[in-house]
Amino acid sequence: MVIDFHTHTFPDSIAERTVAGLAACGGLPPYTDGKKSSLLASMKKSGVHISVTLPVATHTKQEHTINTLSAQWNGKDNLYYAGAIHPDCENVCDTLDFIKENGLFGIKIHPDYQGAHLDDPRYIRILREAAKRDLYVVTHAGIDVAFRDHVHCTPEMILRVLRQLDGALDHKLILAHMGSYEMPDTVLEQLCGLPVYMDTAAVLDLYPEKCVSIIRRHGADKILFATDSPWKDQGAYIRLLRSLPLHTEEKESILHANAEKILCISG
Template sequence: MIIDIHTHCFDDAIAKKAIAVLTKKGGIPAYTDGTVSDLIRSMDESHIDISIIQPIATKPKQTEVINRWAVSIQDKRILSFGTIHPEYPDWKKEIRYLASCGIKGIKFHPDYQEFFVDDPKLFPIYEEVFSNNMIALFHAGIDIGLPEPCHCTPKGLRNVLRTFKGAEIIAAHMGGYDLWNEVEKYLVGEDIYFDTSYTSHALDSVFMTNMIKNHGTDKILFGTDSPWGNQRREVEFIKSLPLRDEEKDRILGKNAIKALGLQS
C-alpha cells in the first residue's frame, strides 16, 4: 500500500482560482487542477492507494468552511486533516468536532498563518490537538512563495518537541525545507516524523538516504505536496533510493498506516 501523507486540494468552486494564485506566488507548476477528482486521477496513474489532504486556513473565518469541506470529502481513498487558524476563537470546540468526525490530524502552516511554531501562545491549541489523539503536521522550513522570516525552523520545532514529549508530530519537507544543516543539528534522531514532500528535486539520493537512515526509516512518511509535486515521479524517487525493500515499504505506506491508525 502506498499512502501520500501530504497533498492539497480545494473545493471545485475555487480550485481553478486557488491554483492560479499559488502557482504565480511560488513560481512553480501544478500537476493537477486542484480538485479531488484530478488528485484521484493522479493517484491512479501513480498506483497510490490513499492520499491525505492538508488544508490551510489563512484567515480565521475560513476555518469552519474548510473543515466542513474536509469532513465531507473523506472516503476510502481520500482522507483529510483539519485546519485551525490560531486567531480562530472557538479552536477548542472545532478541534473536538474534527476529532469526533474521525479527522486524524491538524495541518499548521506557520508562515501563511503568521505565527512562530514555538510561541507559547500556541501551546494550548497544540495541547488540545494532542489530547484528542490527533497528529500535528507543520509546514517546516522555507516556503518558496513567501518572504522571510521562516516561522517554523528545526530549532523551533525541537522546542515544541521538548514541551510535548510523546506527541505525534510531522515535520513536512524532511524536517525543514532548505534548512538541511539545521535539520541534521536539531531534529535528526528526535521523536518526530519527517515527510518527504517537495524534496526530491532539492536533495540528491545520497544526502536523502543518509538523512533517512540517520533519522530512522520508521520515522519517514511518503509525501508529495501534490499538486506541486508529481506523484508518479515522487514514488519513483523513493523506490530508486539505495534502501532495502522493507525500508521502502515502511516509508511508502506502513509508517503512515501506523501513525494514522489505519487497517493495512
C-alpha cells in the same frame, strides 16, 4: 500499497485561480489544476492508493467550513483529511473536539500562511490541546517558497516547542518537507533522532542524497512518503523513492506502513 501523506486540493470553483496564484508566488509549476477529481486521476495514473489532503485555514472564519467538508469526505474515494485550525481560533477546544469526534487523524498548521511562528503561545496551546486529544499535528517546516525572507517554522522553534510540550507531542508531530524545507544540513544536525515524523513532500527530488542521509540518521520508521501534489508529480516521486539506496523493508515503511499506523488502517 502507496500512501501519499501530503497533498492539496481546492474547491472546483476556486481551484484554477488559487493554484495559478500560488504558482506565481512560489515560482513552481503545478502538475494538476488542484481539483479533487484531478488528484484522483493522478493517483490512478501513478499507483497511489490513498492520499492524505492537508487543507490550511488562512483565517479563523474558514475553519468550520473546511472541517465540516473534511469530516464529510474523510475516508471516501481513498482520501483522508487533516482538520484545519488557525492560531486566532477563539474556540480551540470545541474546534479540536469536532475534528476528533469526526474521526480525522489530526490537524494541519502552516505558520507562514497563518502569520505566526511555531513557538507562538497560541500554537503552543493548540498543540497541547491536540496532544490531549491524541490528534497528530502536521506542520509546514522550514522555508516556504512564497516567504523566503521570513521563516516561521525553523528547526530552533521546533526544538523549543518540543521542550515546552515536555513529551506530550512525542510521536504525534509530523514535520513536512523532511524536517525543514531547504535546510537538510540543519535537520541532520538538530532534528534527526527526535520523536517526530518527517514527510518527503516537495524535497525528495531537490536533494535525494541528503534525504537518504536524513532517513538513515532519523530512522525509516519515522518517515512518511509524500509529494505535495499538485506541486510535484506523484508517479515521479514513487519511482524516485523506489530507486533510493534503502532496504526493501525501509521503503515499505516509508511508502505505506508508517502512514497506516497513523490513519489506523490496515494494508
